[in-house]
Amino acid sequence: MRRAILSPLIVLCLLTATPTWAQPSGGELSVVLSSLSSEALDPILAGHIVKFYLSLMFDYLVGATPDGQLSPDGGVATRWETSADGKRWTFHLRRGVRFHTGDELTAEDVKVSIVRALGPRSTTGYAQGLRQLVKEIETPAPDRVVIVTKDASVMIPTLLSRLLSTEGMILPKKYLEAKGDDGFARAPVGSGPYRFVEQVSGSHVRLEAVPSHWRLGAPKYKTVVFKAVPEETTRIAMLRRGEADIVEISRERMKEVEHAGYTVHLRREDGQIEGWFVQPWSQTPIRDKRVREALNLAIDRKELAETVFGGQAAPAAVPFGLSWSFPEIKFKITPEMVYAYDPGRAKKLLADAGYANGFAIDVFAFQLPGFPEGRAMAEAIAGYWQNVGLKPRLIPVDYPAFRKQWFDRTAPGALGYYNIANRDWIGTYALIDKYAAPTAKSASIRDPELDGLMDALIHQPDREKTYALMRSIFNRLRTEHLGLPLVYYHTPYATSKRIPRWNPGAVMYELNIDEVVAGK
Amino acid sequence: MRRFLAVRLVQSLTTLLLLSLAVFILARATGDPLSLVLPMAATEEDYTNARRYLGLDRPLPEQYLSFLAKAVSGDFGTSLRARRPVNELLRERFPNSLKLAAFSMTVSLLVAFPLGVAAAVRRGTMVDTVAKTVAGLGQALPTFWVGIVLIEVVAGRLQWLPAGGTGGLAHYVLPGFTLGWFVLAGLMRLLRSSVLDVLDADYVRTARAKGASERAVIWRHALRNALIPVVTFAGVSFAILVTTAVVVETVFAWPGMGRLAYEAITGRDFPVIQAVVLVTGAVVAAVNLTVDVLYVWIDPRIRYG
Numbered sequence: 001m002r003r004a005i006l007s008p009l010i011v012l013c014l015l016t017a018t019p020t021w022a023q024p025s026g027g028e029l030s031v032v033l034s035s036l037s038s039e040a041l042d043p044i045l046a047g048h049i050v051k052f053y054l055s056l057m058f059d060y061l062v063g064a065t066p067d068g069q070l071s072p073d074g075g076v077a078t079r080w081e082t083s084a085d086g087k088r089w090t091f092h093l094r095r096g097v098r099f100h101t102g103d104e105l106t107a108e109d110v111k112v113s114i115v116r117a118l119g120p121r122s123t124t125g126y127a128q129g130l131r132q133l134v135k136e137i138e139t140p141a142p143d144r145v146v147i148v149t150k151d152a153s154v155m156i157p158t159l160l161s162r163l164l165s166t167e168g169m170i171l172p173k174k175y176l177e178a179k180g181d182d183g184f185a186r187a188p189v190g191s192g193p194y195r196f197v198e199q200v201s202g203s204h205v206r207l208e209a210v211p212s213h214w215r216l217g218a219p220k221y222k223t224v225v226f227k228a229v230p231e232e233t234t235r236i237a238m239l240r241r242g243e244a245d246i247v248e249i250s251r252e253r254m255k256e257v258e259h260a261g262y263t264v265h266l267r268r269e270d271g272q273i274e275g276w277f278v279q280p281w282s283q284t285p286i287r288d289k290r291v292r293e294a295l296n297l298a299i300d301r302k303e304l305a306e307t308v309f310g311g312q313a314a315p316a317a318v319p320f321g322l323s324w325s326f327p328e329i330k331f332k333i334t335p336e337m338v339y340a341y342d343p344g345r346a347k348k349l350l351a352d353a354g355y356a357n358g359f360a361i362d363v364f365a366f367q368l369p370g371f372p373e374g375r376a377m378a379e380a381i382a383g384y385w386q387n388v389g390l391k392p393r394l395i396p397v398d399y400p401a402f403r404k405q406w407f408d409r410t411a412p413g414a415l416g417y418y419n420i421a422n423r424d425w426i427g428t429y430a431l432i433d434k435y436a437a438p439t440a441k442s443a444s445i446r447d448p449e450l451d452g453l454m455d456a457l458i459h460q461p462d463r464e465k466t467y468a469l470m471r472s473i474f475n476r477l478r479t480e481h482l483g484l485p486l487v488y489y490h491t492p493y494a495t496s497k498r499i500p501r502w503n504p505g506a507v508m509y510e511l512n513i514d515e516v517v518a519g520k
Numbered sequence: 521m522r523r524f525l526a527v528r529l530v531q532s533l534t535t536l537l538l539l540s541l542a543v544f545i546l547a548r549a550t551g552d553p554l555s556l557v558l559p560m561a562a563t564e565e566d567y568t569n570a571r572r573y574l575g576l577d578r579p580l581p582e583q584y585l586s587f588l589a590k591a592v593s594g595d596f597g598t599s600l601r602a603r604r605p606v607n608e609l610l611r612e613r614f615p616n617s618l619k620l621a622a623f624s625m626t627v628s629l630l631v632a633f634p635l636g637v638a639a640a641v642r643r644g645t646m647v648d649t650v651a652k653t654v655a656g657l658g659q660a661l662p663t664f665w666v667g668i669v670l671i672e673v674v675a676g677r678l679q680w681l682p683a684g685g686t687g688g689l690a691h692y693v694l695p696g697f698t699l700g701w702f703v704l705a706g707l708m709r710l711l712r713s714s715v716l717d718v719l720d721a722d723y724v725r726t727a728r729a730k731g732a733s734e735r736a737v738i739w740r741h742a743l744r745n746a747l748i749p750v751v752t753f754a755g756v757s758f759a760i761l762v763t764t765a766v767v768v769e770t771v772f773a774w775p776g777m778g779r780l781a782y783e784a785i786t787g788r789d790f791p792v793i794q795a796v797v798l799v800t801g802a803v804v805a806a807v808n809l810t811v812d813v814l815y816v817w818i819d820p821r822i823r824y825g
Contacts (some may be wrong), residue, residue, distance in 0.1 A: 038601050045603045120569065123558060128566075185603065201602060201612050202775030202783065203686060229684050229773040233668050237676035237683035400788050439564070 027222035029517060032235050032244040035369055036228040039201055042185040043166035044122040048421070051166060051509040053205050053226045056517075058169035058190035059215070061091060061110060061145075062161035066505035066512045068324050068424055070161055074215060076105060076170055076191075077145075077157075086152030086461030087135075093143040097214055099172040100195040107139035109173045114147070114160065117167040121181065125165045129430050133159075152461030158426040163507055193219050193517065202228060209517070217519035224517065236494075245496045246516070250372060251312040254492045262494045267504040267511075269323050270491040271370075272316050273377065275417040275484030276435065276444040278406050284413030285359050292481035294349035298388040299381060300341040305487050308373050308380055312490045315339075318474050319483025320432050324506055325425035329467040331474055339485075346388045358389035362414035364402045365394050370491065371419040377486070381415065407441040416444070419489065423508040425470055429457065432473065435483075445482045521816070528812065532805035536798060540591065543797040544584050547790035574600070587794065596795035601787040606795045609780060614799065616686060617769070617776035621761035623692045624700030629754070632704050636711025640719065641738060651708055658705025667698040667771040684773035695772040699765055703757040710753050714746035721745070747818050755811035756804075763800040 040046035043054055063074020072078050077091040097105040117124060118131050133153050138146040147156055160168030175189045188196050193216045194207035204227045209219035229235045236257060238244040249257055258264050277286045285291045301315035317337045365378035382392035405411045436445045436454060453476060457469040495502055505512035554570050571577040596606035639651035674694060675683035682691045718724060719742055727741045766778035777796060784792035
């Protein structure tokens with residue numbers, strides 16, 4: 001009787017136990033992360049959060065260097081120029097680039113890809129900005145694309161580059177038409193160094209190298225597998241067993257992994273922990289600039305960086321001041337911009353504003369992907385504010401619940417925060433716009449002067465003048481204390497001993513896997 | 521028997537119908553999924569368009585009836601998070617859960633039967649003490665802790681077995697053991713007490729008096745009569761293993777139904793939540809029905825109808 005019951009179960013296990021995660025041999029690179037996010041395979045459904053694997057499958061119109069500069073060597077466009085009025089951007093395409101289907105990449109593919117990225121199905125982060133800018137796309141020759149904009153703008157190359165999201169990824173028109181949107185989303189085809197092989201939701205995405213790629217040559221690894229392993233202990237055990245080559249680890253366990261003999265690579269200033277106050281402020285103490293300054297001065301950022309972030313963070317100074325944006329626009333953080341930890345002055349400012357006895361303020365406490373310290377940080381901030389006489393109320397929630405209150409504006413003046421990925425200045429501008437544009441649900445800043453600067457920048461065709469405007473935007477955010485810049489955090493990754501060197505780079509949501517797999 | 525089956529089938533369908541209504545209402549009560557799906561810059565107009573596109577702008581009764589009509593034909597809609605048909609996700613995840621649950625259950629039964637029976641027959645001996653210790657630990661130790669310790673020691677330090685993910689038979693050992701230990705413990709305790717109960721029964725004494733060997737008395741007469749509560753427990757446990765192994769699937773990176781449910785709940789992906797709950801309900805109903813049928817097979821005195 002027992003045999004009758006048990007045998008089929010045993011046979012079922014044995015029959016179905018086919019390996020789907022092979023051990024990494026010399027031919028397989030295994031990248032193990034806590035999550036593969038939405039796991040979407042279609043660039044217009046995915047956006048920047050899954051760029052780390054999509055950028056191996058697709059080429060961008062405009063390439064980028066690992067340190068975050070636009071590059072004519074890394075994308076399909078070998079050069080680009082704008083017309084005198086700044087409204088026509090011409091991109092000259094590389095010849096001989098082929099999709100994984102064998103078809104050659106042409107201007108028509110570029111056009112279809114961009115039109116699709118701006119279409120109603122697209123939910124990528126910068127689609128909205130591009131929709132407002134792009135008027136039409138012309139294809140005067142198979143190796144030339146002209147993007148006509150409604151207003152003069154310097155932003156087009158960057159918005160379609162590897163520096164930002166996925167709008168600049170080039171898809172094959174013919175394959176798209178044959179397969180349709182749904183078919184493409186299941187079995188995507190690009191022209192990148194790796195082609196899509198398999199996806200098992202909740203488990204992995206497997207890619208296979210093309211024989212030779214114009215950018216990377218013959219890739220070093222035959223396959224690259226991105227695995228989702230939520231539990232850190234499991235990820236580290238996989239590293240020890242040789243089941244993983246690149247592993248996301250926490251700041252907390254960095255030293256332990258290093259001690260075990262593995263190299264830990266930091267993506268320095270990978271993002272900024274930014275706090276903001278839920279709109280509308282008009283009936284709350286937050287409307288007073290002195291209160292906002294006091295809330296900033298009450299926080300000991302150095303202590304936060306050392307304790308909550310295990311020393312793997314640095315104090316931030318400018319609200320929404322993402323540091324990878326600074327070099328190009330020549331913005332410098334001066335010593336006086338850095339918020340001193342000054343509870344005495346914070347108390348005085350609160351008293352001057354009429355809040356000598358403090359006031360109640362809600363502090364939402366939640367964790368976020370890549371930010372497990374979220375709740376601990378919220379508790380620390382509440383503690384600092386309590387020290388200067390405020391009455392913070394900690395509200396433990398999950399992020400979706402907070403986001404609903406934020407977007408519905410049902411918690412005026414409450415503190416929210418996010419681990420904002422670092423990015424170049426155009427990406428930063430677009431990000432600030434999401435927090436400042438009055439029509440956006442995420443709007444958290446109300447400042448007419450800032451709105452004026454933002455508006456002037458988008459219509460400014462002169463590059464140097466846009467830089468000056470961007471510097472003014474940062475200065476305005478800082479002098480008006482229009483947020484709560486907390487720290488720049490570093491993100492650690494451990495590598496197996498067979499990865500000799502790797503620079504995780506300074507490009508938003510990119511891991512620069514190119515360097516590990518490049519054959520040339 | 522046929523009448524019984526028909527009645528139970530109607531009862532199961534009614535339960536599933538009520539379940540579908542409950543999950544439909546609860547999934548929508550937890551927040552607007554669009555705030556997670558749409559980009560931060562989305563305007564009110566974008567929200568309106570998305571609501572229309574996803575059919576969320578229609579009255580709730582209409583949405584429910586549409587969901588129900590599609591669900592009957594096996595169409596659970598599209599995942600808001602993965603932007604893929606929910607059916608595809610279920611097809612990928614359900615077999616993984618089924619395989620892991622089958623492995624765990626097999627191991628649990630293989631260990632629990634001999635150990636539980638031996639503990640009852642040799643009450644108060646070392647075997648009984650070992651069995652009670654295994655059972656006590658299995659029910660007392662939290663699953664997530666057992667999993668983490670096994671990964672750290674067996675996979676990380678000793679490097680004997682894979683730490684996570686799906687694959688060959690070796691991949692089943694750690695998650696299977698972690699998942700199965702609790703069930704094993706319960707089964708063993710139940711078997712021990714059930715066998716102890718029946719060992720004192722008149723028919724066992726009669727069997728012994730008639731000269732039946734001790735082996736035959738235990739395995740043929742005592743065990744069969746002790747099986748009813750064990751089968752009930754095993755059935756319910758199997759359904760739980762298949763559908764709600766959230767912790768084990770997360771710790772061992774096992775892409776099954778439990779993790780799918782967790783991801784859907786945290787992402788407010790209500791088409792997936794609805795589908796997972798309904799599939800869970802269907803599995804529980806099917807297992808219960810199977811258990812009822814097994815009763816008849818185990819104990820011919822039981823008659824339905």
